Amino acid sequence: MATLPSWNDTAAKQAITDFVARVTREGSADYVPLNERIAVFDNDGTLWCEMPIPVQAFFADDRLRALAPQHPEWQTTEPFKSKLAGDMKGVMASGMKGIAELMSATHAGMTTVEFGQIVRDWLATARHPKLGRPYTEAVYQPMLELLDYLRANEFTTFIVSGGGVEFMRVFAEEVYGVPPHQVIGSTIKTHFEMRGETPVLVRDPALDFFDDKAGKPVSINKYIGRRPIACFGNSDGDREMLMWTTLGRSDGRPSFGLIVHHTDGEREFAYDRQHVLSGQLDKGLDEAPRYGWVLVDMKTDWKTVFAER
Amino acid sequence: MATLPSWNDTAAKQAITDFVARVTREGSADYVPLNERIAVFDNDGTLWCEMPIPVQAFFADDRLRALAPQHPEWQTTEPFKSKLAGDMKGVMASGMKGIAELMSATHAGMTTVEFGQIVRDWLATARHPKLGRPYTEAVYQPMLELLDYLRANEFTTFIVSGGGVEFMRVFAEEVYGVPPHQVIGSTIKTHFEMRGETPVLVRDPALDFFDDKAGKPVSINKYIGRRPIACFGNSDGDREMLMWTTLGRSDGRPSFGLIVHHTDGEREFAYDRQHVLSGQLDKGLDEAPRYGWVLVDMKTDWKTVFAER
Numbered sequence: 001m002a003t004l005p006s007w008n009d010t011a012a013k014q015a016i017t018d019f020v021a022r023v024t025r026e027g028s029a030d031y032v033p034l035n036e037r038i039a040v041f042d043n044d045g046t047l048w049c050e051m052p053i054p055v056q057a058f059f060a061d062d063r064l065r066a067l068a069p070q071h072p073e074w075q076t077t078e079p080f081k082s083k084l085a086g087d088m089k090g091v092m093a094s095g096m097k098g099i100a101e102l103m104s105a106t107h108a109g110m111t112t113v114e115f116g117q118i119v120r121d122w123l124a125t126a127r128h129p130k131l132g133r134p135y136t137e138a139v140y141q142p143m144l145e146l147l148d149y150l151r152a153n154e155f156t157t158f159i160v161s162g163g164g165v166e167f168m169r170v171f172a173e174e175v176y177g178v179p180p181h182q183v184i185g186s187t188i189k190t191h192f193e194m195r196g197e198t199p200v201l202v203r204d205p206a207l208d209f210f211d212d213k214a215g216k217p218v219s220i221n222k223y224i225g226r227r228p229i230a231c232f233g234n235s236d237g238d239r240e241m242l243m244w245t246t247l248g249r250s251d252g253r254p255s256f257g258l259i260v261h262h263t264d265g266e267r268e269f270a271y272d273r274q275h276v277l278s279g280q281l282d283k284g285l286d287e288a289p290r291y292g293w294v295l296v297d298m299k300t301d302w303k304t305v306f307a308e309r
Numbered sequence: 310m311a312t313l314p315s316w317n318d319t320a321a322k323q324a325i326t327d328f329v330a331r332v333t334r335e336g337s338a339d340y341v342p343l344n345e346r347i348a349v350f351d352n353d354g355t356l357w358c359e360m361p362i363p364v365q366a367f368f369a370d371d372r373l374r375a376l377a378p379q380h381p382e383w384q385t386t387e388p389f390k391s392k393l394a395g396d397m398k399g400v401m402a403s404g405m406k407g408i409a410e411l412m413s414a415t416h417a418g419m420t421t422v423e424f425g426q427i428v429r430d431w432l433a434t435a436r437h438p439k440l441g442r443p444y445t446e447a448v449y450q451p452m453l454e455l456l457d458y459l460r461a462n463e464f465t466t467f468i469v470s471g472g473g474v475e476f477m478r479v480f481a482e483e484v485y486g487v488p489p490h491q492v493i494g495s496t497i498k499t500h501f502e503m504r505g506e507t508p509v510l511v512r513d514p515a516l517d518f519f520d521d522k523a524g525k526p527v528s529i530n531k532y533i534g535r536r537p538i539a540c541f542g543n544s545d546g547d548r549e550m551l552m553w554t555t556l557g558r559s560d561g562r563p564s565f566g567l568i569v570h571h572t573d574g575e576r577e578f579a580y581d582r583q584h585v586l587s588g589q590l591d592k593g594l595d596e597a598p599r600y601g602w603v604l605v606d607m608k609t610d611w612k613t614v615f616a617e618r
Contacts, residue, residue: 035488112530113559156490169534179344180534181465181490187531192523192549198557199549201530208531214501221421221510222496222517223532225478225489240501240508248507250422 004149006142006304012258013301015294016146019256020153023229030254034154038228040220040241041147043161043168043185045234045279046260047176049128049138051269054278056163058135059122063106071105080105104205108188112166112201119170133309136175141307143260146232147176155230160220161185162212162237166203184223186211212237217244229253234260235279242284242293257293259284264299267306313458315451315613321567322610324603325455328565329462332538339563343463347537349529349550350456352470352477352494354543354588355569356485358437358447360578363587365472367444368431372415380414389414413514417497421475421510428479442618445484450616452569455541456485464539469529470494471521471546475512493532495520521546526553538562543569544588551593551602566602568593573608576615 007013023032044050064074064083074080079098082090091098110118128138147157159178161168165185172178187208190201211219217240220228231238231245238259246255261281262271272281288295298305316322332341353359373383373392383389388407391399400407419427437447456466468487470477474494481487496517499510520528526549529537540547540554547568555564570590571580581590597604607614 035482158490165531165534173344181467181532183534190527190530192526192553194552196557199526199552201526201553217501217508217510218499221499222474223490225474225492243503243508244501244510248505 004142004145006145006302008301008303010297010301012294012296016149016256016258019230019254020150023254024153032229032253036226036229036253037150037153037155038158038224038226039150039155039230040158040160040224040228040232040245041143042233042235042238042241043159043163045262046232046238047139047143047147047159048135049131049140049268050279051262051271052130054163055135055138056167058126059119059167060102060106062122062126063118064102067105100207103207107164108203108205110203112190112203115166115203116170119167123171131306133306136171137309138306139175140260140302141304142302143232144176144307147178150230151177156182158182158184158220158224158228160211160216160241162210164188165211184211184219214240216241220244227251227253228255230256230258232258232260233284234262235281236283237279239283239287242291246291246293257288257291258296259288259293260296261285261298263297264302264305268298313451313454315454315611317610317612319610321603321605325458325565325567328539328563329459332563333462341538341562345535345538345562346459346462346464347467347533347535348459348464348539349467349469349533349537349541349554350452351542351544351547351550352468352472354571355541355547356448356452356456356468357444358440358449358577359588360571360580361439363472364444364447365476367435368428368476369411369415371431371435372427373411376414409516412516416473417512417514419512421499421512424475424512425479428476432480440615442615445480446618447615448484449569449611450613451611452541453485453616456487459539460486465491467491467493467529467533467537469520469525469550471519473497474520493520493528523549525550529553536560536562537564539565539567541567541569542593543571544590545592546588548592548596551600555600555602566597566600567605568597568602569605570594570607572606573611573614575608577607 003017004013022030025031041047044054068074068084079091079094079102083102123136126135128135131138150157157178159172163185165183165187168185169180169183172183189204189206189208191204192201228245231242233242242257246257262269312326313322331339334340350356353363377383377393388400388403388411392411432445435444437444440447459466466487468481472494474492474496477494478489478492481492498513498515498517500513501510537554540551542551551566555566571578
């Protein structure tokens with residue numbers, strides 16, 4: 001099979017294959033040993049669709065509605081009242097404290113095993129409102145091929161996402177071929193306890209780490225412990241990890257940065273600078289040429305966006 | 310070559326090889342698929358010598374002495390004054406706050422790259438005071454063989470230690486064959502910053518996570534995202550991760566727990582219940598028979614402790 005079949009033969013694809021050829025050519029000065037072939041991928045908007053809101057926000061909405069009958073007090077207390085009424089302005093009025101309360105109500109209080117099952121059950125039936133397919137099929141075919149292509153060239157692929165790590169791990173191995181220990185994301189505080197002779201880990205209602213922006217290189221260092229040589233993102237949330245991967249390397253390794261630019265309003269969604277709630281790409285559009293990051297124009301660079309069903 | 314050549318043919322070795330045979334026998338009910346063959350190892354006292362004090366404490370001592378000429382104020386302020394005078398009672402009098410100050414003075418304030426180099430340089434020249442060899446050669450030969458044996462049976466091996474993750478990653482790949490992203494440990498807070506066009510991560514003087522006791526299953530969940538089927542420790546600091554690995558599994562997977570009991574005062578050090586500062590094994594001695602954890606008697610189960618030099 002041809003390399004990266006869902007990519008058109010444009011400069012973006014050429015840049016990818018040139019980089020891989022360069023770091024895998026034994027004996028060349030740019031050769032990178034296998035254990036240093038680390039590639040990091042953002043998830044929302046890079047590997048799967050994040051519009052009109054990130055998938056995990058859909059999950060939180062559905063979960064809130066499912067739990068509402070057990071919480072009559074939510075009908076009269078903020079931010080639950082506004083959220084259940086679909087009044088985002090009302091939710092926003094409750095600020096970060098309100099957002100944290102919504103996250104805690106939907107993501108905490110259960111064991112890690114229970115949470116995994118809740119996510120698994122939800123993914124099995126939920127459908128993307130515009131695309132009409134399961135979220136796990138709202139993944140970008142060209143990026144799946146890119147993951148495979150890098151692994152075929154003995155890269156180790158990691159996800160580094162602002163999304164919840166225990167949310168992503170439910171599907172990342174099956175959908176992306178990325179095992180749980182190579183999925184890095186935001187974390188909730190968790191504690192260990194014995195229930196009789198059975199140990200459990202309980203998800204507590206408190207954020208442990210928000211894995212976005214300058215948090216991404218921090219978590220790359222904490223979890224991977226080695227500087228990636230390739231980084232793939234789509235928003236300014238990925239800016240610092242693109243910088244960490246590609247700028248001022250004291251080890252002299254070649255590196256590669258790529259930004260997926262959402263230009264295809266017909267096959268997917270078109271958004272960048274003006275989209276402030278999530279997935280905003282503003283600084284990145286200006287910095288890509290300056291730092292040599294490849295800008296993928298989804299409309300012209302991708303033959304296919306989503307796999308046929 | 311024979312399996313586990315530095316292990317005597319006793320019950321401990323038999324238990325290990327029986328377990329591995331059991332989970333790797335295709336078609337059997339106990340067969341465990343490759344991606345679930347996760348084995349976790351404590352480091353201090355399990356993979357390398359932790360007596361008379363843990364290696365990282367020797368590092369902190371040496372680093373404090375190296376930095377002292379630049380800090381004349383340490384001669385008159387606690388806990389530095391007591392520490393430099395070798396007065397542990399004086400250090401202890403400053404409590405957890407004092408310990409934190411010593412850790413910060415020796416482990417924080419530099420970039421992650423600089424810290425790695427400091428550790429590398431130290432390991433290159435430092436020698437264990439009793440064993441007279443580099444710390445990276447004060448590793449247990451039977452455990453190195455066990456790591457290799459598990460990997461040959463397609464286990465993925467992780468270190469889960471109370472030690473500093475960036476300290477261990479300097480040598481873990483070369484010495485244990487465990488790559489940086491499979492080394493889990495205590496972490497210090499770190500922040501990202503740009504110095505001109507060069508991104509750096511700076512180690513801040515604050516603990517991020519102490520990876521010991523009930524913290525171990527928490528970090529296993531956070532970093533690995535999957536329950537191990539085999540766990541190797543030597544102290545009560547490993548108790549909760551042994552429990553998490555072996556007790557009340559809802560997935561029905563077979564599991565294995567092992568505790569290295571330091572019984573050999575001649576070839577190494579003999580200590581257990583009474584040794585309270587680090588490496589105390591008290592509850593574990595009582596619980597091992599109850600929970601079916603294998604107790605390794607170093608004196609009789611190990612043919613060799615350290616590799617010949």
